Amino acid sequence: xxxxxxxxxxxxxxxxxxxxYLAQKDSLTPFYNQFPTLEAYAEQARNRTxxxxxxxxxxxxxxxQYEGIENKPDFSELLQENAxxxxxxxxxxIFTGPLYVVYKMITAINLAKRLNxxxxxxxxxxxxxxxxxxxxxxxxxxxxxxxKTYSWAFGERxxxxxxxxxxxxxxxxxxxxxxxxxxxxxxxxxxxxxAVRYYMHELFGADGxxxxxxxxxxxxxxxxxxxxxxxxxxxxxxIVKQTTQxxxxxxxxxxxxxxxxxxxxxxxxxRERLVREGNVYSVxxxxxxxxxxxxxxxxxxxxxxxxxxxxxxxxxQEYILPNIAYIGGPSEVPxxxxxxxxxxxxxxxxxxxxxxxFALYINPGNAKRMExxxxxxxxxxxxxxxxxxxxxxxxxxNALHLNDEKKCLEDCFNDILAKAIRVDKSLEGAVQAEKxxxxxxxxxxxxxxxxxxxxxxxxVVNQLLALKQKLFPGGGPQDRTENLLSFYLNDPQFVDKxxxxxxxxxxxxxxxxxx
Numbered sequence: 001x002x003x004x005x006x007x008x009x010x011x012x013x014x015x016x017x018x019x020x021y022l023a024q025k026d027s028l029t030p031f032y033n034q035f036p037t038l039e040a041y042a043e044q045a046r047n048r049t050x051x052x053x054x055x056x057x058x059x060x061x062x063x064x065q066y067e068g069i070e071n072k073p074d075f076s077e078l079l080q081e082n083a084x085x086x087x088x089x090x091x092x093x094i095f096t097g098p099l100y101v102v103y104k105m106i107t108a109i110n111l112a113k114r115l116n117x118x119x120x121x122x123x124x125x126x127x128x129x130x131x132x133x134x135x136x137x138x139x140x141x142x143x144x145x146x147x148k149t150y151s152w153a154f155g156e157r158x159x160x161x162x163x164x165x166x167x168x169x170x171x172x173x174x175x176x177x178x179x180x181x182x183x184x185x186x187x188x189x190x191x192x193x194x195a196v197r198y199y200m201h202e203l204f205g206a207d208g209x210x211x212x213x214x215x216x217x218x219x220x221x222x223x224x225x226x227x228x229x230x231x232x233x234x235x236x237x238x239i240v241k242q243t244t245q246x247x248x249x250x251x252x253x254x255x256x257x258x259x260x261x262x263x264x265x266x267x268x269x270x271r272e273r274l275v276r277e278g279n280v281y282s283v284x285x286x287x288x289x290x291x292x293x294x295x296x297x298x299x300x301x302x303x304x305x306x307x308x309x310x311x312x313x314x315x316x317q318e319y320i321l322p323n324i325a326y327i328g329g330p331s332e333v334p335x336x337x338x339x340x341x342x343x344x345x346x347x348x349x350x351x352x353x354x355x356x357x358f359a360l361y362i363n364p365g366n367a368k369r370m371e372x373x374x375x376x377x378x379x380x381x382x383x384x385x386x387x388x389x390x391x392x393x394x395x396x397x398n399a400l401h402l403n404d405e406k407k408c409l410e411d412c413f414n415d416i417l418a419k420a421i422r423v424d425k426s427l428e429g430a431v432q433a434e435k436x437x438x439x440x441x442x443x444x445x446x447x448x449x450x451x452x453x454x455x456x457x458x459x460v461v462n463q464l465l466a467l468k469q470k471l472f473p474g475g476g477p478q479d480r481t482e483n484l485l486s487f488y489l490n491d492p493q494f495v496d497k498x499x500x501x502x503x504x505x506x507x508x509x510x511x512x513x514x515x
């Protein structure tokens with residue numbers, strides 16, 4: 001498999017905030033701790049302290065969550081004071097969801113491996129933080145396979161991790177090929193969180209990946225001091241608003257909008273915002289109301305009923321994990337930049353923000369099409385209009401630019417203008433107007449020449465655009481649309497190939513071509 005690299009800034013797929021972070025722009029340094037280099041990882045680990053009691057709680061929870069799973073990881077290493085985690089997180093998309101979810105897991109695995117080799121005085125463990133409490137079912141209930149969308153029609157509400165995946169039996173029967181992995185996952189477990197843990201363990205357990213479900217009473221109990229502060233003070237919303245304003249002044253458009261209280265109330269088939277009106281706390285779209293004393297009593301006895309939103313979820317993660325780095329995508333890394341003030345408020349270490357690996361995978365069939373068309377992979381990152389034009393200009397045997405003619409016209413009118421001014425300076429405007437008309441006429445003729453040549457090569461252009469559509473479905477990145485099964489069913493070694501190719505310290509687009 002051939003590997004080729006392209007700067008992320010050359011792909012046209014990323015926001016300025018994300019690219020400026022990667023470029024380590026000086027104006028952004030107040031919004032994070034350190035940029036992820038080997039030296040920074042070492043310093044982060046040396047300075048990261050973690051309560052032994054929290055380590056024990058974490059290990060106890062993992063032992064319980066992995067009960068019944070064969071070849072489960074050795075969690076006891078997390079009890080060691082020199083053991084730290086590198087974490088990635090994502091929603092529980094069915095059948096792994098978009099391909100980039102797998103990319104995030106592999107980045108975390110490879111990062112832990114690289115750090116264990118480079119910094120042997122520490123032990124690094126890759127963690128998948130399962131967004132089991134998320135309640136946006138519409139975001140996780142579908143996936144694309146071989147150009148077709150498969151959807152899970154379901155009636156439950158609330159945290160998706162608690163939903164029953166056995167309802168997907170009909171969906172498994174619709175797949176073009178039988179998948180033992182997902183059948184065992186979805187039909188052998190009673191919650192979606194348990195099903196996802198099962199197949200992620202089957203795919204990546206041997207690589208040391210640990211899946212953590214944060215929807216857990218013991219973990220929420222440990223986190224309750226932060227929740228209590230949010231209930232009583234609600235300081236995080238104003239902190240994030242101030243940071244957001246600072247980023248906006250720098251010309252960026254931050255993603256997350258904080259609330260006055262950045263908490264949800266969580267129960268079976270219910271996850272709704274918690275709001276405060278004076279000294280009364282209520283749960284939106286319900287009749288639930290609490291006084292301050294009542295809600296603090298609820299937190300004491302049932303901490304599992306409190307769920308952090310997008311502002312406090314990262315705080316929850318870093319509070320209960322001995323974490324030093326978070327691996328995120330092009331949307332996640334920017335929103336973490338809005339949160340450093342919140343971490344400072346709680347005197348909590350801010351992790352290194354690590355971009356996940358990005359890749360374009362070109363299978364042998366598409367590689368042959370590229371070779372036949374004489375097109376290189378970096379060209380395909382252009383939008384269709386630019387791609388078509390640049391390709392036609394390259395393959396055409398005819399001159400499609402009128403640059404020489406425009407230069408001749410420019411020289412001619414310079415002479416005319418000089419003569420006209422000598423006779424009457426007021427003629428300058430008329431000469432310039434005639435020149436503009438002729439330049440415009442040449443531009444129009446040039447466009448017609450290019451369109452005519454495109455028609456002459458219509459067949460090959462259509463082949464080029466079809467190739468573009470295959471590699472960039474809907475004009476977007478491949479990994480945001482394609483699913484793991486699109487490649488895994490045809491090549492069971494696909495995941496292993498990604499593990500071998502991905503470098504967690506290389507922040508470029510990797511183009512993988514199979515011949």
